[in-house]
């Protein structure tokens with residue numbers, strides 16, 4: 477063991493659904509209980525909490541449960557906690573927790589992401605979206621032009637790839653098709669129907685070149701990862717997974733000024749912090765809120781050269797469950813639901829422990845990459861089972 | 863025909879940008895010490911940290927750096943399809959404006975198209991939209 481390393485120990489996940497009635501705090505509790513149960517830890521041994529992006533009062537479905545509320549609701553006594561959106565995307569909360577356990581601020585940190593977007597949209601009387609007369613801050617540079625959704629922002633990066641490198645719809649489709657095929661092997665995945673190339677190619681466009689199946693769907697779920705200090709890792713009963721390297725970055729934060737995506741500098745930076753190389757990686761779990769983001773991550777992480785992501789996944793065999801680089805084996809967000817970043821790290825741990833069941837990557841995988849972020853923000857984790 | 867748009871809240875930082883259209887001017891904040899253009903507009907230069915910044919009237923022409931055609935009605939009043947584009951402004955290195963390309967069918971817009979600013983007034987805001995230069 478590496479005494480000064482951080483480890484992901486317990487992992488947990490609630491059911492994943494749409495328009496769930498179950499209270500988001502109870503979904504979070506479900507995920508916490510599962511993570512505690514498999515790690516053998518008790519809630520009294522948890523002394524830290526970390527989340528992204530914290531409670532978002534103006535848009536409660538996006539993040540209904542703040543760290544301080546969870547600490548209070550579960551009767552925890554913590555020596556460190558953090559929750560906020562001003563960090564290098566969703567898995568930045570795991571980076572913060574790892575830093576905390578490596579510096580002795582805490583021993584076992586619950587990291588969580590709870591989403592309730594589908595339920596909130598279905599119950600606007602409970603989860604109202606405040607009307608604003610005017611937009612400000614970063615929104616003012618998009619909303620007046622009706623570039624309201626992140627799909628409009630991401631689509632412009634994807635279109636640049638189409639124009640500069642010849643990315644085709646058939647290539648783009650492989651992210652969605654792979655995710656949906658894998659989701660059918662994941663009992664918890666939101667979408668359980670197969671997707672064919674014909675269906676993909678005939679789907680309606682949302683924001684060119686991205687069609688309906690290139691976009692994840694609002695979901696209700698909670699995902700928990702327990703990050704533990706090296707000195708405390710012998711207190712857990714599950715197989716710990718070492719955080720072998722972490723990287724995160726921000727481009728110009730306003731998407732309108734970020735010429736290109738943060739996954740490129742973050743992906744490159746990750747390999748400067750480890751002796752592992754891309755060739756050592758057995759499976760990748762790459763952010764796919766929109767399909768193109770996963771292609772950008774493959775390039776940014778150096779699995780192929782910039783511009784070659786489309787050719788790299790051509791036909792889908794390479795990234796299939798039995799391919800040389802299985803991708804998004806739980807279905808990704810396109811198949812499993814919009815878990816918002818945390819699903820990728822959760823699945824990396826599942827695979828490295830050999831607990832994938834019908835979707836287990838063959839050949840005893842030992843090294844995985846999990847990422848979050850898809851525009852001017854990016855976080856990458858390199859995870860290893862020693 | 864007026865498209866339904868969310869309008870920006872005007873403040874000391876952004877007023878010159880959003881109201882320049884009243885005089886037909888596209889104004890981008892610029893550092894008077896090192897000449898860097900600063901967008902979004904702020905009261906300092908991101909290159910040299912000088913506070914000696916002020917709006918500059920720029921040419922108002924540029925080129926489509928990338929774009930997307932939005933087909934999704936995000937609210938019932940939205941008219942689709944329309945083009946969202948990033949325009950790289952002539953003579954304004956380092957600044958991209960997210961905007962709409964108007965005045966032509968959405969499917970005709972392409973990367974590399976030359977475009978020129980036109981302003982659409984709504985209330986006290988003059989939105990810089992762009993149309994293709996034939």
Ligand SMILES: [Zn+2]
Pocket residue numbers: 893894895896897898907908909910911912
């Ligand atoms: Zn300057």
